[in-house]
Amino acid sequence: ILAQAFPGDSCFGCLLLLYTHLMGFAKFLSHVCCLHVVVQGIRHKAVGQVVRTTPSQEMIQSFNLFVGIHERQYKADSHEYFARLKHYTRVHYAVLDHNRKAGRRWNATLNEFSDWSEDELKQLRGYVRDMHSGGEGSRRSFRKNTVPRAANFPQEFNWSHLNAVKAIRNQGICGSCWAIATGSVLQAHSEIVGINRTFSTQELVSCVPNPNHCGGTGGCNGATAELAFAYTMKYGLSTIDETPYKATDSFCPKQAADRMTASLFSGDNIDVQNAMAGASAFGVHESVSNDLGRVFNMQSWERLPENDGFTLMTVLTSHGPMVSSVAASHWVTYDAGIFDHCDNVVDHAVVLVGYGTDVKLKEPYWLIQNSWGPHWGEKGFLRLLRHRNLADEPCGIDYRPEDGLACIGGPSEVEVCGECGLFFDSALPHFHIGDVK
Structure with missing residues (x-):
């Protein structure tokens, strides 16, 4: 791969081999690509931004290295090769443009x-084709969140x-x-x-x-998540061992x-039925005596009120992690720092999974576990900008709710609050403490 990417430069190739050995294969790509980003930035520097040109020889070499490391199957000179x-x-x-910004809170990277393609990235986020017509996707506003209760959180x-939080999928x-x-x-x-059990993602998908x-x-x-809970x-729900993840649609297993x-x-x-209709009420949904979730002590699940940061923090600190829906269209290049x-x-x-404050930046953040693998972001996590006062969290309008949560015939627009809409929709289960029923 190195010989192909850096022909006629055996010394540089040897250094890269040594670098690969020292840094580890998992982080190798990002460091090498950053090297090429710097080279390109020097060669195509302009005032305030990078000049766009046709792919240079260095760019092609960098891409060939990327292709080899990630074991891509498309062949050189094919239509797919040039599209990729x-x-x-x-x-x-x-x-490169982002990482040249002064005062940035986070760094971007190739990964x-x-x-x-953009369609593939939309699929990664669970994107669904338009069901409503018209309008832009979103409009940002900074009407303050209303937090009428006194907040006394850690x-x-x-x-x-x-x-479960350490396991990045x-x-x-x-x-x-x-x-x-x-x-x-x-x-x-x-x-x-106190119950050591896994839960099959594939059964949910299927x-x-x-x-x-x-x-x-x-x-x-x-x-x-409301449907899943x-x-x-x-x-x-079966365990992961019983129904392993295949990353594809498949027939529902017979036992399920x-x-x-x-x-x-x-x-x-x-x-x-209410969940299938998109009509799950806010609050706690209690199980009944013959519900099979009781076999592993699941007693209820809860949908939090929309855009209520106070309740979200209260439940997070008192009960546990939760599924939250977010606007993630710009997350893919995130490497480290506080995303904003x-x-x-x-x-x-x-x-x-939590929140904190960055010691160096002195900026508060939300801690989020993503599902794009352990080599994305900060070992699979993202830190999202958090405002010191919940009332300062921004709100805006989502004109494409069908891309996230809405059902057929649902509203054509919804208000979402919190950075990246974090407060808009969250849900979590409640388990009974004690012997499994």
């Missing part, structure tokens, strides 16, 4: 997604000690963020009450019904289908 090179070049310059707090090309976040949060709350296309058309094309409480069939004739299914480049198009589901 175009995506890579665009991201390359965007990273395994740098040759992905200066910093997180659930990072939990094994990679959803792959499947738009299963909603299912992965739900599985992680279920495991976290199970762990909090089996959760979504007839009204809430948050997507279902499976790898998106759904909601309602399904799990009613029908139970049998559980669903049996439950249809054994009691009240109104909670699942948000819009209002809520289109992705993540796990909110």
Whole structure:
């Protein structure tokens, strides 16, 4: 790979081999690509920005190295090769532009997604095709959040000690963020009450019904955490070992289908029906005696009030991590620092695990577990800008709610509050402490 990327420069190739050995394969790409970014910045420097040119020889060499490291299958000189090179070049310059900004809170980087098309990135976020017409995606405003209650929260707090939070998952090309976040949060709350159990993301992808296309058309094309929690409480959920993740839509496993069939004739299914209609009420949804979630001590699940930062912090610190929906269209190049480049198009589901303050920047942040693998961001996590006063968190209008949570026939616009819409929609389970039922 090095010989191809750096022909006629054996000394540089040897240095790179040594560098690879010392730094480790996982971080090698970002450092090498940063090297090429610097080279390109020097050679194409202009006042205030980078001059865009056709791909240079250095750019092609950098891309060839990227192709080898990530074991891409497209061949040189193919149509796909040049299409991917175009995506890579665009991201390359965007990273360089961002990292030249003075006073920035976060750094951008090239990563395994740098040759992905915009449609593929939308799929990564669980994007669903338009169901409503017209309008821009979002409009930012800075009307302050109303926080009428006195807030007395710890200066910093997180659930990072939990094994469920340490386990960073990679959803792959499947738009299963909603299912992965739900599985992680279920495991976290199970762990909090002393039950060591995993929860199958693949069963959620394959089996959760979504007839009204809430948050997507279902499976790898998106759904909601509310659907996933309602399904799990009613029908139970297999472990990861029983139904491993495949990052693809597949038939619902027989054992899960049998559980669903049996439950249809054994009691009240109104909670699942409401979730399928996008009509899950705010507040706690209690299980009934024959719900199969009780087998592993899941007693209820809760949907938090929209855009209520006070309740979100209260529940986070007193109960545990939660699934939160966010506007993540600009997250893909995030490397490290406190992210502050948000819009209002809520289109992705993540796990909110805590908050704190950066010692160096002296800036507060929310700590978020993502599902794009351990080599993305800060070892799979992102720190999102948090305002010291909850009332200062921004609000805006999402004109494309169907990209995130809305169902067919839902509202054409919604108000979202918090950086990247963090306060708009959050949900979590509640487990019973004690012996498994």
